[in-house]
Structure formats: structure tokens, C-alpha cells
Amino acid sequence: MTKLANIDWGNLGFSYIKTDFRYVSNWKDGKWDEGKLVTDNKLTISEGSTALHYGQQCFEGLKAYRTKNGDIQLFRPYENAKRINNSAQRLLMPEIPEEKFIDAILQVVRANEAYVPPYGTGGTLYIRPLLIGVGDNIGVGPASEYLFCVFCIPVGPYYKGGMKPVNYTVSDYDRAAPYGTGMAKVGGNYAASLYSHELARKSGFADCIYLDPTTHTKIEEVGAANFFGITKDDEFVTPQSPSILPSITKYSLLYLAKEFLHLKVAERDVLIDNLDEFKEAGACGTAAVITPIGGIQYKDKLHVFHSETEVGPVTQKLYDTLCGIQFGDLEAPGGWILKV
Numbered sequence: 001m002t003k004l005a006n007i008d009w010g011n012l013g014f015s016y017i018k019t020d021f022r023y024v025s026n027w028k029d030g031k032w033d034e035g036k037l038v039t040d041n042k043l044t045i046s047e048g049s050t051a052l053h054y055g056q057q058c059f060e061g062l063k064a065y066r067t068k069n070g071d072i073q074l075f076r077p078y079e080n081a082k083r084i085n086n087s088a089q090r091l092l093m094p095e096i097p098e099e100k101f102i103d104a105i106l107q108v109v110r111a112n113e114a115y116v117p118p119y120g121t122g123g124t125l126y127i128r129p130l131l132i133g134v135g136d137n138i139g140v141g142p143a144s145e146y147l148f149c150v151f152c153i154p155v156g157p158y159y160k161g162g163m164k165p166v167n168y169t170v171s172d173y174d175r176a177a178p179y180g181t182g183m184a185k186v187g188g189n190y191a192a193s194l195y196s197h198e199l200a201r202k203s204g205f206a207d208c209i210y211l212d213p214t215t216h217t218k219i220e221e222v223g224a225a226n227f228f229g230i231t232k233d234d235e236f237v238t239p240q241s242p243s244i245l246p247s248i249t250k251y252s253l254l255y256l257a258k259e260f261l262h263l264k265v266a267e268r269d270v271l272i273d274n275l276d277e278f279k280e281a282g283a284c285g286t287a288a289v290i291t292p293i294g295g296i297q298y299k300d301k302l303h304v305f306h307s308e309t310e311v312g313p314v315t316q317k318l319y320d321t322l323c324g325i326q327f328g329d330l331e332a333p334g335g336w337i338l339k340v
């Protein structure tokens with residue numbers, strides 16, 4: 001157990017911290033058990049678990065936010081419930097009923113309430129639901145049993161320094177195949193990204209950008225986040241492709257850009273050879289929130305958008321609007337917030 005008194009709320013990074021309770025539920029003989037909170041952070045599973053051999057697993061990521069008056073709230077958790085079930089379907093895993101998914105999250109956040117960072121520190125409680133194939137198996141096929149667990153960790157910014165521009169380099173490798181599992185949040189996509197990530201880090205970049213796996217001409221993902229750009233005539237643009245993870249943050253920004261900032265919006269191809277069309281660019285996701293992209297290294301040229309050190313005005317407005325809603329300072333569109 002991590003001593004709460006030792007947590008420096010204003011200087012959290014994105015690292016594992018053991019909190020007090022996690023939720024586990026088992027699926028066997030065609031049904032889920034009731035599920036319960038436990039204190040042990042170790043899972044004991046069969047050596048024949050398909051998650052270990054064949055990557056039959058998927059996960060989610062969402063956050064709980066402390067508001068100014070001390071309440072705790074979740075941002076669009078029903079979207080995570082939908083997405084984990086899309087991922088589960090893709091890998092032939094049993095679905096988790098929406099009520100069960102939401103109940104598990106509420107139980108975990110309430111039980112670990114003391115770990116939700118105070119309002120104003122910038123910290124949040126990151127929640128990680130995980131669905132894995134377990135049981136005694138060996139042939140390539142869906143597992144006989146499944147485990148659904150949810151744990152949580154207080155976190156700060158995913159990239160050191162928070163809301164400040166970082167540079168990315170374009171990877172020569174793909175994280176997913178054209179009609180593979182790119183749109184599902186499955187561990188295999190992340191295993192495939194580790195090597196490119198390491199190469200990017202070693203070359204001094206925050207992370208790498210993946211191009212479309214068919215033609216390598218269009219931007220798809222920015223590390224573990226989606227891409228957006230603001231064109232010179234103020235259009236919010238984000239790529240569309242079957243191998244991109246449908247980011248809940250991205251769809252939220254598409255809505256906020258249109259309805260709150262009154263920008264034109266489009267989901268369309270973003271050509272790596274046409275970065276000049278954008279005056280600002282960013283990465284967006286639950287962990288990344290909005291991370292401004294200073295520049296993108298492609299072949300031997302670094303293309304700088306707004307600035308390598310300053311945040312662009314549209315990116316800043318999007319960030320303020322999104323975070324304002326997430327932390328309860330701005331009124332959220334209907335159904336976006338669930339109070340804990």
C-alpha cells in the first residue's frame with residue numbers, strides 16, 4: 001500500500017502506484033460472477049491463459065476528476081463501456097454488461113477515494129479496466145474462462161511537463177494492420193508499438209507518429225493518442241481510418257470545437273506531405289489529454305507547427321474547454337459526466 005502522506009499531488013507522473021482496492025470478476029460456464037473488491041494486486045492465472053499466449057485481452061483507460069467543491073466525477077464512462085465491448089467482440093471475448101462495467105468503476109473509485117488528487121493540482125485518478133482470457137487452454141482459440149478487473153492510480157501528465165509542446169518522429173513501422181485490430185484497444189497493438197516508441201525516445205522525441213499501414217502517406221496515431229490539426233482557416237481536422245483507435249477524447253474535441261469554439265470540423269485524410277495546411281497540431285487521449293505537437297520529424301526535415309515552446313491559441317482554448325468540463329468548472333454536454 002502506498003502511503004498517502006508521501007504522495008506529492010502536484011508532481012505526479014504517469015507511473016504505477018499501488019492503491020488500496022481493485023475489482024475482480026470471473027466469467028465461467030457462460031456467465032459472470034458478481035465481482036468483488038480485493039486488496040491483493042497480484043492475479044493468479046493458469047499457465048494456459050490465452051492472454052499470455054495469444055494476446056486475447058483488451059483494456060480501457062478513463063479518469064476520475066476531483067471538482068472544486070470536492071466531488072468526484074467520471075468523464076464519458078459509458079463510451080468506455082461500449083469500446084471495451086467492441087474490443088471484446090473483435091477478440092471473441094464475452095461482453096461485460098454496461099451496468100456491471102460502470103458499477104465496477106464506481107466501486108473502485110469510491111473505495112480508493114483518498115487517492116483522487118485534490119482539485120487544482122492537475123492530478124486525476126486513472127482507471128484501468130482489463131479483460132483477459134484465462135483458464136486451462138492450449139490450442140489457438142478463445143479461452144474457456146475470463147477475468148475482468150479494474151484498478152486505479154493517481155496520475156499527472158503522460159508526457160513530462162504537461163501542457164507544453166513536444167516533438168514526434170514518424171515511425172517506419174506499423175502498430176496495426178489495415179483491417180487488423182487497430183480500432184480495438186487490445187494489448188497486441190501496444191506490444192507492436194514498443195520498438196518504434198523506443199527508437200523515437202532514443203532519437204530524442206517524445207514518441208512516434210504512425211502512418212496508415214496501407215500506403216504510409218497519411219497520419220493515423222500519435223503514440224497512444226489520436227492526432228488533430230487546426231488548419232490555417234480554423235478547421236479542426238482529425239484522421240479517419242479503420243486502423244485508428246476511436247478516441248473518446250477526439251470525439252469530444254470534435255464536438256467541442258464545433259459547438260463551443262464554433263470551428264468547422266472534419267474527419268478526413270491527413271497527408272504527411274501536407275503538414276503545411278495546419279497552423280497548430282496536437283495529440284489527444286485520456287492519458288495525453290491534449291499534448292500540443294511542436295514539430296514532426298519526417299525523413300530529414302522537422303516540420304514545426306505553431307511553435308516548439310509555446311501553445312497555440314486554438315489548442316489552448318480546446319484544452320481549457322475540455323479540462324473545464326472534466327473538472328466540473330464548465331457545464332458539460334448532456335450525459336458526459338457521471339458523478340461518483
Ligand code: PLP
Pocket residue numbers: 061221223224225226245246247248249250284285286287
Ligand atoms: N489512440 C491510442 C492508440 C490509445 O491508446 C489511446 C488511449 O486510450 C487513444 C488513441 C486515445 O483514446 P481515448 O481518448 O479514448 O483515451
Ligand code: COI
Pocket residue numbers: 060061062224285286287288
Ligand atoms: C489512455 O489514454 O487511456 C491510454 O490507454 C494510453 C496509454 C497509457 C496506453
